[in-house]
Amino acid sequence: MRYGDVTAVDGLTLRVEPGTVTSILGPNGAGKTTTIETCEGFRRPHAGRVRVLGLDPVADAAELRPRVGVMLQSGGAWLGVRTEEMLRHMASLHAHPLDVPALIERLGMGSFARTSYRRLSGGERQRLSLAMAIVGRPELLFLDEPSAGLDPQSRRATWDLVAELREHGVTTVLTTHFMDEAETLSDFVHIVDSGRVIASGSPGELSGDGSRNTIRVTARPGLALGPLADRLPTGSSIEEPVPGQYVVTGDVCPPLVTAVARWFSDQDVLVESMLVERQSLEDRFLELTGKALR
Ligand SMILES: Nc1ncnc2c1ncn2[C@@H]1O[C@H](COP(=O)(O)OP(=O)(O)OP(=O)(O)O)[C@@H](O)[C@H]1O
Numbered sequence: 001m002r003y004g005d006v007t008a009v010d011g012l013t014l015r016v017e018p019g020t021v022t023s024i025l026g027p028n029g030a031g032k033t034t035t036i037e038t039c040e041g042f043r044r045p046h047a048g049r050v051r052v053l054g055l056d057p058v059a060d061a062a063e064l065r066p067r068v069g070v071m072l073q074s075g076g077a078w079l080g081v082r083t084e085e086m087l088r089h090m091a092s093l094h095a096h097p098l099d100v101p102a103l104i105e106r107l108g109m110g111s112f113a114r115t116s117y118r119r120l121s122g123g124e125r126q127r128l129s130l131a132m133a134i135v136g137r138p139e140l141l142f143l144d145e146p147s148a149g150l151d152p153q154s155r156r157a158t159w160d161l162v163a164e165l166r167e168h169g170v171t172t173v174l175t176t177h178f179m180d181e182a183e184t185l186s187d188f189v190h191i192v193d194s195g196r197v198i199a200s201g202s203p204g205e206l207s208g209d210g211s212r213n214t215i216r217v218t219a220r221p222g223l224a225l226g227p228l229a230d231r232l233p234t235g236s237s238i239e240e241p242v243p244g245q246y247v248v249t250g251d252v253c254p255p256l257v258t259a260v261a262r263w264f265s266d267q268d269v270l271v272e273s274m275l276v277e278r279q280s281l282e283d284r285f286l287e288l289t290g291k292a293l294r
Contacts, residue, residue: 001038008034030192030193052068069136107127126154141165145174179282183207198288198289213276215248218274219271232250
């Protein structure tokens, strides 16, 4: 996908399994929104093939519309319309919509049900957009930064809703900058940078994959580490950054943990504590995409 000279999405390949929650992560400008909008049929790809529920999002838009829920990054409602009115309108476009008052109650929108869109706060608009996306009981849901600007309560309510929809077999594809959101909600995560997928997997696989997992050992200070360093596999290292605190860095696997424990035992040193620390999804994200601002 290009905008003039800018190639926003560049040979990106990803597949979403039915009934799962998939998160697309990436720095600002990575191409997430463009990807999602292409799947929603709002943009026609310049090259490549996009299929949504087996259909072409542009050519088969009429067939897809009732089956797909879309939450855009910006609004989707017109300024003068009241919250409940907008939801009732959306519901009227679908054959078997959710009950509007129940949805308003479920998403805590009662206090602004009669407020016009123009007067809604950013978070209230977000909640209305989410409600608009799900009121038609979609099979597939696209959520572009669903919890941006939400307070913690609304964020949790959004997470609960996505998890509940998943239990009912709904497939969700979302973009987010919140790593905890991706970690909590997703079955699969795709990290996108410069219009391409650069890493994919479950949140556990992605964060566990990294080279920055550590074993932290507390024991008698000042041990000579050379002999242990010699026993460690290539790519691992050990240091004592604080007296009595030893840190082994590398591909932390069960044999490495055993080797480290055995070495301390061979020195007749009592290990006071030993902790395996896995890097977080955020650590992995920064490792893959770099720390420079975009
Ligand atoms: N309408 C447009 N016209 C020109 N360039 C655009 C347009 N929309 C997006 N771009 C450019 O395409 C690239 C990808 O943008 P996109 O909005 O898909 O990124 P994103 O990953 O969703 O970013 P963010 O996290 O900031 O929302 C960026 O370089 C952006 O400047």
